[in-house]
Amino acid sequence: MKLLLTKLVLLLFVFQAVSIQMAQAQFLMDMVDTTKDVGKGLLSIYKKYDHIKIGGYIQSQYQQVEAKGAKSFEGGDFATNVDNRFMLRRGRIRFDYVHFSNNTKPSVQFVFQFDGTERGVFIRDFWGRVFENNLKLFSLSTGMFARPFGYELNLSSSDRESPERGRMSQILMKTERDMGAMISLEPRGRNNWLHYVKIDAGLFNGQGLAATADYDSYKDFIIRANAKPFHLNKSLLFSTGISYLNGGFIQNNKYVYNIATVNGVTGFTEDSTSSKVGTRLPRKYYGADAQLKWLHANNSATELRAEYWWGTQTANASSTETPAVLLTEPYYIRPFNGAFLYLLHSFDKHNQLGIKYDWYDPNTKLSAGEIGQANGSKAADIRYNTMGAGYIHYFDDNLKVVAWYNWVNNEHTQLSGYTNNVKDNVFTLRMQYRF
Template identity: 60%
Template sequence: MLLIHMARLRIAFFIILLLSLAGLEARAQFLMDMVDTSKDMGKNMLGLYQKYNYLRISGYIQPQFQWIQEKGAKTYSGPDFPANSNNRFMLRRGRFRFDYARFNKDDKASVHFVIQIDGTERGVFIRDLWGRVYENKFEVFGLAMGMFARPFGYEVNLSSQDRESPERGRMSQILMKTERDLGAMLSFEPRKKGHKWSWLKIDAGIFNGQGLAGPAEYDSYKDFITRASVKPRKVGNSVKLSGGLSYLNGGFVENSKYRYTMASENGKPLYQVDSSGSNVGSKAPRKYAGADIQWELKRGKGSTILRAEYWKGTQSSTAQTSETPGVPPGDPIYVRPFNGAFFYLLHSIGKHQLGVKYDWYDPNTKVSGTQINKEAGNFTSADIRYNTLGAGYIYYMSDNLKLVLWYDWVKNESTSLNGFEKDLKDNVLTCRLQFKF
C-alpha cells in the first residue's frame, strides 16, 4: 500500500508540473494574495488540491543583458556593476515557489503554507517562508506568520514577475529592502460572494524591522505596518479604479549617544547633534505614510493604465546611507525627513505594451543642490535626491514568456560634494526574457 501511495504522489507531482508549464493555472499578481475559491486562481488550486494532494508549484526566471554608461557604476537596476565592466549577462531572479493548502469539507481554505526560493549566480536565498490560517465562520479574516512581504504601498507588493519595469523604484529598494520581513499579519478580506465589504482589504502586522537586510532581529523594537485598500471597482463601462493608504511606525535601537537631526543656522540647513547619554538604548524613529491610486481604461483590444504612489515620513540611518541598518549600528544616527513617488503610464494593444515610469527619492527634504556640503552642514551622498525616468517595450509572447526592453535615465541633483558636482553616468539599458511556469 505504501508503494502504491508513493507512486500516486509521484504521478500527482508530475501532472501538476505539466499543468503549470502549460500555463493552465492563474498566477496571483500580489505577493500576499489570499486563496479565494470564488476566483479563477482559487478554483484551479482547489481542483488540483482535491485530486493531487494539495500541492502547487510555480516559478519564473529572468535572464538578462545590461549596459550602463560607466564601468563600475552603482545602480538600483540590479546589483552594482563590477569595477571593470559596463555590461553583463546575469540572472536577475530565479524564483521557485511551493504552495501547500488544506481545504475543509465545505471546500473553504483553512491553512496555506508557502516557501519561495531565489536562485541565481549570486547564490540561493529564501524569499518567502510563511503560513496563513483562515477564519471560516465569517470568511473575512486570515492570520499569517513567517517571512513575507510588508503590507505597505502598491509597488512593494506587486510581484516582480508581473511588474512592467525591470525593478522597483529606488525608494522602495532603500526603505523596504527585499520587500520582506519576519512578523505576523492579520488581514480583513471578505471571501464570500456578495459580501457588503468585499471591496475592502485591510492588512495590519508587527514586524522585526530590518527585514532581510540583516541575519536576525537585534533589538526589542518592532515595526507596525498597515494598509487599507479599495479593490478595483468599475466606474462606468470601461474604467476601473483602486487605491490604498499605508502607514508604518517603528524604529531600531541606538548604540551611539550621537543623534543628528536637521536644523537651520542663519537660514542655512545643517545637521545639529544631540550627544545626550540617554540616546543610548533609545529608539531611532522610522515613520512613513503612503497613498496610492490605480486607474485603468479598457477599449476594445487596448488598455491604458495610470498608477501613482506617494510616500513621505522620517527615516533614521547612518551618515553614509538612508537604508535601515541590517545589523546593530554603532555609528551616530542621522534622522532625515524624506519623500518620494512612483508614476506608471502603460498602454497595451494585444500582446504589445509600452510603458513610461517616473520616480523620485529625496532622502532629505530639508536640503538640496549646492547646500549639500560636507564642511558647511556635515551632509553626505545619503542626502542627495535622485530622479529616474524609465521607458520600455514589453512583448507578451505567450503565457509563459515575456520580453522586456527598458532604458532608465537616472539623474542626481548637483551638489557641493566631491564626485557629485554633476550628474553621474549611471543610465542603464536592460534586455530581459522572463520564463514562467
C-alpha cells in the same frame, strides 16, 4: 518485482496529476482501484497533496551602463571594470499548499519560495496563514513575507512592467520582506461592497532580510487599507490604498544628528544626550497610491499608477538604508519623500509600452546647492530622479521579453563627484520564463 514497478508507475502517475487542474486529477484518480492496498495508498497521497501548487519564473538579462563600475539600482552595482553584463536577475520557485476543511473552506495555507541565481540561493517567502471560516472575514499570517506597505512594493517582480522597483522602495524596504505576524481583513464570498475592501495590519522585526537576526526589542507596526479594483463605469477600473509604518530601532550610542536650520543656516546638529541611549530612533513612513485603468476595444488598455511616500528615516551618514546591524558610528535622522508614476498602454494582449518616473529625496530639508556645504551633508542626502521607458512583448502566459532604458539623474551639488550628473543610465534586455 512486478508489484514494485506497478507502484512506481502509479505513483508517478499521481504526482503528475498534482501539477494539473484538480478536475483532471480527480478523473485520473477515478481510474485507480482504491479497493486494493496500492490504490488505497495512492488515494491517501492524492488527498494530502491535491492542493499543492508549484510555480516560478526565471529572469535572465543583458545590461549596458554608461560608465564602468557605475553604482546602480538596476540589479546591483557594476563591477569596477564592467559596463555590460549578463546575469540571472531572479530564479524563483514557489510552493503553495492549501488545506480545505470539509473540502470547501480554506483553513491553512503554507508558502515556501526561494530565489536562486549565480550569486547564491536565498529564501524569499516562508510563511503560513490560518483562515477564519465563521464570518469569512479574517486571516492570520506568520513567518517571512512581504511587508504590507504601498502598491509597487507588493507587485510581484514577475508581473511588474519595469525591470526593477523604484530607488526609494529598494532603499527603505530592502528585499521587501521581513519576519512578523499580520492580521488581514479580506471578506470572502460576499457580493456587496465589502468584497472590494482589504486591510492588513502587522508587527515586524524591522530590519528586513538584510539582517541575520533581530537586534532589539522594538517592532515596526505596518497597516495598509485599500480598495480593490472596481468599475467606475464600463470602461474605467479604479483602485486605491493608504499605508502607514511606525517603527524604529534602539539607539545604542549617544551621538545622533538631526537636520535643522539655525540662524538661517541649514545643517546637521549633534545631540549627545546620554539619557537617550536605549530609546527608540524613529522610522515613520506614510504612503498613498491610486491606479486607474481605461479599457478599450480589441483588448487594448491604458493604465495610470501614482504612488507617493513621505516620512522620517534614521540611518547613518553615508546611507539611508535601515541598518542591518547595530551601528557604532553616529545616527542621522532625515525627512524624506518620493514617488512612483507609471503610464502603460497595452495595444493588445501581446504588446505593451511603458513609461515610469520615480524620485527619491532622502533629505527634503537640504537643497542641491547646500549639499556639500551644509554641516554633515553627504552623498546620502542627494535626490535622484529616474525616467524609464520600455517595450514589453508577451509571447504567451509563460514567456515575455522586456527592453527598458532608464535615465538616472542626480542633483548637481557642491559635493565632490556629484557637481554634475553621474553617468549611470542603464539599458536592460530581459527574457522571463514562467511556469
